[in-house]
Amino acid sequence: MTVRVEKLTRTYGGGSAAVTALAGVDVTFSRGTFVAVMGPSGSGKSTLLQCAAGLDRPDAGQVWIGDIEISRMAEAKRTELRRNRIGFIFQAFNLIGALTVEENIVLPLRLAGANPDRAWLAYVVERIGLTERLRHRPAELSGGQQQRVAIARALATRPDVIFCDEPTGALDSTTAAEVLGLLRAMADEHGQTVVMVTHDPVAASYADRVLVLADGRIVSDTPQLGVARIAEQLAALDRRGALR
Numbered sequence: 001m002t003v004r005v006e007k008l009t010r011t012y013g014g015g016s017a018a019v020t021a022l023a024g025v026d027v028t029f030s031r032g033t034f035v036a037v038m039g040p041s042g043s044g045k046s047t048l049l050q051c052a053a054g055l056d057r058p059d060a061g062q063v064w065i066g067d068i069e070i071s072r073m074a075e076a077k078r079t080e081l082r083r084n085r086i087g088f089i090f091q092a093f094n095l096i097g098a099l100t101v102e103e104n105i106v107l108p109l110r111l112a113g114a115n116p117d118r119a120w121l122a123y124v125v126e127r128i129g130l131t132e133r134l135r136h137r138p139a140e141l142s143g144g145q146q147q148r149v150a151i152a153r154a155l156a157t158r159p160d161v162i163f164c165d166e167p168t169g170a171l172d173s174t175t176a177a178e179v180l181g182l183l184r185a186m187a188d189e190h191g192q193t194v195v196m197v198t199h200d201p202v203a204a205s206y207a208d209r210v211l212v213l214a215d216g217r218i219v220s221d222t223p224q225l226g227v228a229r230i231a232e233q234l235a236a237l238d239r240r241g242a243l244r
């Protein structure tokens with residue numbers, strides 16, 4: 001499913017303390033693509049993700065998930081849309097300690113009153129390497145395994161769009177590569193749209209396209225050109241910021 005934002009503006013605070021996180025951003029994330037969103041701290045990348053996902057309301061502009069405009073939608077309707085069509089993966093795992101791995105994975109479906117697609121769940125669990133861990137609780141898992149549970153939970157509803165905010169930030173390089181490979185497969189094999197905020201050029205190299213923000217504006221939007229080129233772009237942006 002395509003995600004589109006038009007003239008998106010978001011400001012936090014007021015008066016002399018006001019901070020503009022987004023300053024009229026226009027961007028489209030096409031169905032079945034994997035896009036990395038990068039930029040220095042405070043550039044607006046996480047705000048863009050939150051507004052595009054319907055977790056935050058912009059001050060102005062529009063957000064479209066497929067053919068549905070969500071930025072002015074009533075909160076109950078937005079919650080329903082997020083639950084049924086959007087998956088979220090964050091650096092914080094947000095697992096429930098009292099539940100088993102399997103119970104954590106199917107929780108969004110249970111809350112929605114839906115029955116799990118057992119074939120799809122079996123595919124996700126096997127692909128993400130959790131088959132032998134379904135009866136464990138989060139405290140019995142490593143950080144990498146907990147992140148895999150969070151990813152499986154996000155995929156359990158077979159969402160059209162997957163939003164990720166630094167999903168590999170707390171993982172070792174081997175586990176991070178496995179997670180990124182799975183996200184890549186979701187786009188390639190299942191036509192899901194993946195939008196990932198990251199600071200890591202290696203993570204961004206798994207994407208089709210790299211979007212770079214600075215001061216709430218898009219300053220670069222290119223096909224990903226490899227780790228070295230991505231790192232060069234970010235370093236050049238950091239130098240420009242230091243000279244201002």
